[in-house]
Amino acid sequence: MELSAFIIFVAAIFTSNILLTNFLGMCSFLSVSREVQSSLGLGLAVFFVMTVTTALNYAVYYFILVPLDIVYLQYIIFIIVIAAFVQLTEMVVERFSPLLYYSLGIFLPLITVNCAILGVSLFMIIRNYTFLQAVAYGAGSGLGWLLAILALAGIRQRIKEKYVPAGLVGAGLSLITTGIMALAFVGFSGIVVIQ
């Protein structure tokens, strides 16, 4: 527990990027990374939802589930909290940015079952983080996810104008790109270990 919240925050972005080291949240990562614009929107939404739900779930876990001795219900409770919060985010996005709302389409509600978000809540419990550490971890992971999807979207936009082997167009090339990005991020490992 000697790790400071700031170190966890930085580590969650780079050394243990939730997407590129744990490979969580791949489905929307691959499908909404065609354009930088909409992936920035989705990335921000994930960052926001992840930060807030980590804090909410922390509170729910330590102030409701632990005292009442029902920690075995954590999955269902976490999912309910995440779902309610995503619903709220959806209302806000629809109100203030209809274009983003329609370009995200089905993927905004799908954040509900984005495994990266549930994953962060579960890791925070397993690793016995304090509240500050948990929020830092949530925010860092969200930013890391945003960074990863932005990078992939940028790369995919560049590749779109280039000739690539026909069999690799689309998902194939995206997966290879993701793999190489993950390799690059391995370069950060060893600086600090949080897991």
Added chain:
Amino acid sequence: MIITILNTVLIVSGITGILALLLVIADYFFANYGDCQITINKKKEITVKGGSSLLSTLNEQKIFLPSACGGRGSCGFCKCQVESGGGPLLPTEKPFLSEEEIKNNIRLSCQVKVKQNIEIQIPEDIFNIRKFKAKVTAIKDLTYDIKELTLKLLEPESITFKAGQYVQLVAPPYAKIRQSVSRAYSISSNPDHNDYIQLIIRKVPEGICTTWVHEFLKVDDEVNFTGPFGEFYIRDTDADMIFVAGGSGKAPIKSMLEWLAKRQNPRRMGYFFGARQRQELYYTELFDELEKELPNFKYYPVLSQPTETCDWEGRCGYVMPFFSEFIKEPAHTEAYLCGSPGMIASVVKDLEKRGIPLDKIYYDSFA
């Protein structure tokens, strides 16, 4: 044991309940857009409650933009010009709009949400569109699967429409169908009679509205419809007119020809009606009569599958090869088509090949 279970259930429902309550409160604040002003054609101003689509908001104000799908964004009929306040063009609208329409701020009114003051332009004709209540006074079998419906208007008592336009008939929930649906049908009666309309409705297997008309609707029942809609009407020129329609597509053509006959219109006209067998022909005497009344009209019924025992001595095969009997100066000919999208597509292709300009081919295509 039981206490543990009850406790757990209580806690989970408690948490869920609190979250649901929060969402309800949030919905109240975020989905509440207050009062918005809609300015129509720069002169009419109406104040409405924001939050719903432009199409349904206008409907509530008794302004009926055409819509065949009921606001699902799949028919593309509800276009209107939104000058300001419509928000950005949405990906759900793009497939229905041409580049020119996008430049002119044309939008699908079912996708535009009223969230602020909004300025729109709609054709003056739209103001003629109303909701009508009518009584069924006759249901006549025209063929084995086509019925003619006569609707006497109750409220309002008269209708003004152009021959060729259509109405949207509302089928209420019946039997296993729980939702009311509305479907478009062309008016087959002459616009000179403004106190009733007639519709020709062919039974579609498993069709919600047509099954209702064919099996549940009775004389003296009351029905609702909105209208009149559509850009399918006679252009006032002196060009030759070729009409092509099969099945229940005869409705708007009959209305047009009766209206022309009343005025003794001297234009050259030919109507090609395609059917499979003799039993699908109808209104034959009526069209024989029209041939006598109109100085330059000819009726061309064509059967594609006359049975062997059939004593049909008319034209056999598809209608298209017979067009050459009528078309003399393609550049000086207007075409009026009504039928399924497939039939329209192939007829348009054929007429274009014969030299009829695309902008002189008019049609209603009912999916």
